[in-house]
Amino acid sequence: MSLNIYALSAGADFGGGVWDLLASGPRRERQRELIAKAIAPIWEANHVWLILVIVLLFTAFPSAFALLMTQLHIPMTLMLIGIVLRGSAFTFRSYDSRRDSVQRRWGRVFAIASTATPVLLGCIVGAIATGSISTAAVTSASFVDVYVRSWLEPFPIGVGLLAFLLFAFLAAVYLTLEARDDAMREDFRTRALAAGAAVAVVASIDLALARSSAPLVWSALTEGTLATALRIGAVLASLGAMAALWRRSFRQARIAAILEVSLIVWGWALGQFPYLVPPEITVENAAAPTATLRLVVIALVVGLAVLLPSLRYLFKVFKANPG
């Protein structure tokens, strides 16, 4: 039962990730208009994925939620501020005057917040993987040990960087498809290639760091056939994405990029399983009582049955030509 939820919420997480990428990549772009147009209709729905994940997390795994929010208070708060600034800057930019200077100012807020948020998200994920977050720590050590050290270390920061690059990579790949003219498409292609290469480098460094900092993830990633298969799959997908980009087969590139990111997310999830927050909290011991879980699953199924068709309708409306 709890496994089921875990899979589902990871799925939602991933969905949220994908959409967020779309919204986060654009930073340095001059082709703001294209990006804004690509994001505008989906921003809201997008943001809600994140909320659903949070809400499901605290319903299904209340003690994990409480622990994470306590020890990672600082990066969580910073990330939260990033999310607020990003969301509001984007909206204000779309509705505010068309004057260039104003647009640029909102654009800058949007860009900075979009960069900081995935880095912090990655730091948080990385910190969880190191296994330094536990109830014992809260009572024992000094302020820095409890609230800072766990996430301000090479490994979590490396993961932050990786998350950021992955987001950038995916967004660039997406935008190659959204672009309407060749010059712009080439711009995004170059960026996608660069981001993709950086992903490979940072991922290797992170893996090396994981060996000492996050032994749990390290061993899970290197041992076992499923893990190996996922890892090889991710590498193949990333090679495939790069090759497709090179050959300008943008559709294939997008599929491969999505595959790459999902395999990384799944590999990570598998690497941690059965721990939610190692070394103390597992899926089993953090799960809410069965009655709650059963209802959450029902709500998820019914909710998705309503949401997915609605979402399809939204995309249909948006892609339809006016008139």
Add this chain to the structure above:
Amino acid sequence: MTNLLAARAQMAVSLAFHIIFAEVGIALPLMMTIAEWRWLRTGDGAYLDLAKRWAKGTAILFAVGAVSGTVLSFELGLLWPGFMRYAGAIIGMPFSLEGFAFFTEAIFLGVYLYGWDRIPARAHLASGALVAVSGALSGIFVVIANAWMNAPAGFRLVGGQPVDVNPLAAMANPAALSQTIHMTIAAYASTALAVAGIHAYVLRRRRGAPLTEELARFHRAALAVSLSIGIPAAIVQPISGDLSARFVAERQPVKLAAMEAQFQSVRGAPLRIGGWPNVAKEETRYSIEIPRGLSFLAFHDPNALVNGLMAFPREEWPPVRVVHASFELMLALGSAMAIVSLWAGWVAIRRRRLRYEAADRWLLAALVVTGPFGFLATEAGWLVTEVGRQPWIVYGVMKTKDAVTPMPGLIVPFSLVTLLYCGLGVVVIWLLWRQIVSTSGEFGGQRSKEFIGTGVSE
């Protein structure tokens, strides 16, 4: 400032900010749908303009509502991990349902905003209605969670730990009905009267050139739609408030005593209007007292026994002054809103149509004055509910001080969040002003291009 106080202040600031946008998010979509429906029925372009402007307002406010709501869901964990560890499994359910309701709302808002000339008129109207319904549902779900904090249900305590958790029973807690009714009506009354206030102001303004006929038509239409919701909501609100008060009287006698600043336990307790409680001397002075009023209102029996604060241990008293003053404020504002609404309703009945002219100067002036009252009453009402529940975070089960995070230095995030919200608030007001109010001059004769020729296909 102690850590606990900083945490409470941060929660209060975030909620007080969020609730305004939540109320608008509940009521404005309904108004925009009604305006579109009127347009489809009458073909009067003023209604189409209205629907489009309100849709734009909904979009801006929805985004701010969404980010401030996200802040809240993090803050529940960031500030009150003890509460979430304990209660997450019990009341996570309404929050999850709320998540789905938001999602639906967001999707159909997208359809509404981008679908004007892409889908059939009827489908467009229906998506507007779906936005309105899911907005109301999301509000109802969170308030159910809050009601649970007032009247915990759906679990048993064994050795301080909740067992036999039943989330459905938790949602069906005894406070849920009265609180959701009162809150939902509050959202409609506040938003509708605020919008009516703005349009009444423009319609009656004297300075400058008189309004063109087209502009006047636009503002009359806006008044008609907003008051068609505002009048009934504001009239019903005191009745639903009575339901809430009777719940409090039965379940949270300390809160009732604080609301009424009643220190002594007496039979046939008076209803106090105004007054300043002196906690040290345990008396309330300078108030007008209506004999037996409180006993009658709270228990529907003029001789009922009302327990005063002194019947309870001192450490269980909430801050009496804040609770009493906020309650009085809500009553005063609510009464004013109800009276003005009765007046406006009576004018409409006499005319046999919902139509107000610039010549109704006094009525319009009154509507301008009551414009902000609903939001103020809402803030006051929440102060009563939340501060009146102190020192409990979950009434009778968990103290607020046991729920707060051990993280030191909470004053820092509190200051950051407050600053952020002040900034956001200023920007939002400025934006709305530029987008929706100040451009209304563009209507007469040369309506902005955006609004012309984008009619829904017939």
